[in-house]
Amino acid sequence: MLFITGATGTVGSRVVHYLKQKEVRFKALTRTPEKLMSDPTGGKNMTIVTGDIKNCSAWSDSLHGVETLFLILLDDAGEILQAARDQGVRNIVFLSSASINRSDAGYNDNAMKHKKVEDQIQAYGFQYVFIRAEAFMHNTIYWRDLFRYNKGTIRLPALEAKLASIHETDIAEVSSVVLADFDRFSGQILTLTGANILSQRNILTEISKQLGQSITLEEQTIDDFRSYMSKYIAEEYITLRVQDWEYTLKHKLAVTDTVLTILGREPYTFREWIAEHLGDFQ
Numbered sequence: 001m002l003f004i005t006g007a008t009g010t011v012g013s014r015v016v017h018y019l020k021q022k023e024v025r026f027k028a029l030t031r032t033p034e035k036l037m038s039d040p041t042g043g044k045n046m047t048i049v050t051g052d053i054k055n056c057s058a059w060s061d062s063l064h065g066v067e068t069l070f071l072i073l074l075d076d077a078g079e080i081l082q083a084a085r086d087q088g089v090r091n092i093v094f095l096s097s098a099s100i101n102r103s104d105a106g107y108n109d110n111a112m113k114h115k116k117v118e119d120q121i122q123a124y125g126f127q128y129v130f131i132r133a134e135a136f137m138h139n140t141i142y143w144r145d146l147f148r149y150n151k152g153t154i155r156l157p158a159l160e161a162k163l164a165s166i167h168e169t170d171i172a173e174v175s176s177v178v179l180a181d182f183d184r185f186s187g188q189i190l191t192l193t194g195a196n197i198l199s200q201r202n203i204l205t206e207i208s209k210q211l212g213q214s215i216t217l218e219e220q221t222i223d224d225f226r227s228y229m230s231k232y233i234a235e236e237y238i239t240l241r242v243q244d245w246e247y248t249l250k251h252k253l254a255v256t257d258t259v260l261t262i263l264g265r266e267p268y269t270f271r272e273w274i275a276e277h278l279g280d281f282q
Contacts, residue, residue, distance in 0.1 A: 001065050002026035002179050003089070005053050005080075006072040008035045010138050011095060014172030015070060015179070020046060022180050027062055029053060056080045063087035068182050070175065071095065077117045081124045091127045091182050093175060094118060098132040098164075098191050104247055110240050129178050129185045133171050133192045134164045134253075135244070137273040140203065142233065147207060147215075147281040154208075155220040158245035159201040164193040164253045167268035174262050193255045195267045200245075203270055207281055210274055 002019065006012035007028035016036070019026050027047045028036055036048050051059035053074065060083035063069070068091040069084050071077065084092070097114040105111035114132075121128050146154045171192055178185045201217060208215040222242055229238050259267040274281075 002068050002070065003049075003063060003066040004028045004070045004179075006030075007048075008032050009072065010136065010168050011172050011175070012070075012072065014169055015175050016046065018173055018176035019179065022176065024180050026179075027066065029059065029062075053080070056083050060087065063089055067091060068093060068179055070179055071117070071121075073097075073114060073117060075113070077120050081120055081126070085124055085126070089126070091129075091186070092121050093129045093131065093178055093182070094121055095171070095175065096130045096132045098134045098193065099244075100132055101191060102247060103251065104243070108243050108247070109236065110243070127182070127186050129182065129187070130189045131171065131175055131178065131192060132189060134166050134194065136171070137165045137167050137194070137270060139165070140207075140273075141277070141280055143204070143207070144280045147211060147213070150213075150215065152214065153216045153218055154204060155218045155224075156200060156204070157220045157222050157225045157242075158249060159204075159217060159219055160199050160249065161245035162197050162199055162248040162253050163203070163244075164197050164255055165270060166192050166194045166259075167273050170194075170259050170263070170267045174259060177262055190258050190262075191256050192258050193253075193267070195255065195269050197253050197255060198270055203274075206271055207274055210271075210278055211281060 002024060004012055004015055004026055007016050008030040016028050025045045027049050029049045029051055030036060031052050033048045033050045049059050049062045056079045063084055064087045066089050069089050071092055071094045094117060096118055097110055099105060099108050099111035100115050118130055174192060204217055226238055
């Protein structure tokens with residue numbers, strides 16, 4: 001039996017989709033069970049657990065009989081890991097971050113958060129697989145208002161900063177394979193990247209091209225970006241983006257062949273992701 005946290009999230013919902021196609025039984029944790037109940041594909045091998053991942057005590061009994069837990073990021077995973085161990089869970093598949101692999105991992109906020117959970121999983125004695133994913137392509141959604149309301153010019157900092165972003169579908173499909181065949185991957189750290197390394201300028205240009213818009217790109221200062229974005233997202237997320245930009249302006253990124261090796265196909269491209277989500281930018 002598997003247990004999926006974040007089952008209606010960006011990656012988790014896709015993990016659920018792939019697991020429904022496999023001969024495995026699993027439980028799916030969500031705060032919005034109606035999203036899973038309304039799925040027309042059904043899911044005879046799925047049991048829905050209603051609850052908030054941050055309130056483990058309310059649903060921890062549902063971990064009984066579970067062998068492998070798919071875990072998403074928590075500020076402190078101690079409570080859920082203790083509950084999992086108490087209930088007899090043996091294996092953890094943790095959706096971690098490729099930022100841990102970077103030379104600035106010791107002071108990069110995103111890397112430190114994910115590494116803390118990785119360390120906790122090992123300290124509790126679980127068998128594990130850490131899926132260290134590069135930035136989700138879906139993070140680009142936060143640019144949508146720049147395209148919806150621009151007047152011919154888009155201003156953004158660090159236009160030459162690079163990304164090796166990965167499609168959330170690739171992350172989910174790899175995760176589903178690992179969950180369904182845990183022993184094959186036990187003890188491994190799998191770093192997932194997209195097919196290409198692209199600058200922010202490349203990605204913005206591709207979005208404008210697919211929209212059929214003629215856009216002028218202008219370099220924005222970090223201070224102006226912080227001031228503007230603080231109206232819409234928390235400061236910690238602004239800092240994460242700035243740290244990523246600063247790192248990639250000074251260091252080279254690399255792509256991995258992990259998706260190809262596990263799935264037998266190339267990762268989806270950013271061009272494909274944009275085409276799928278074009279309506280969000282219109």
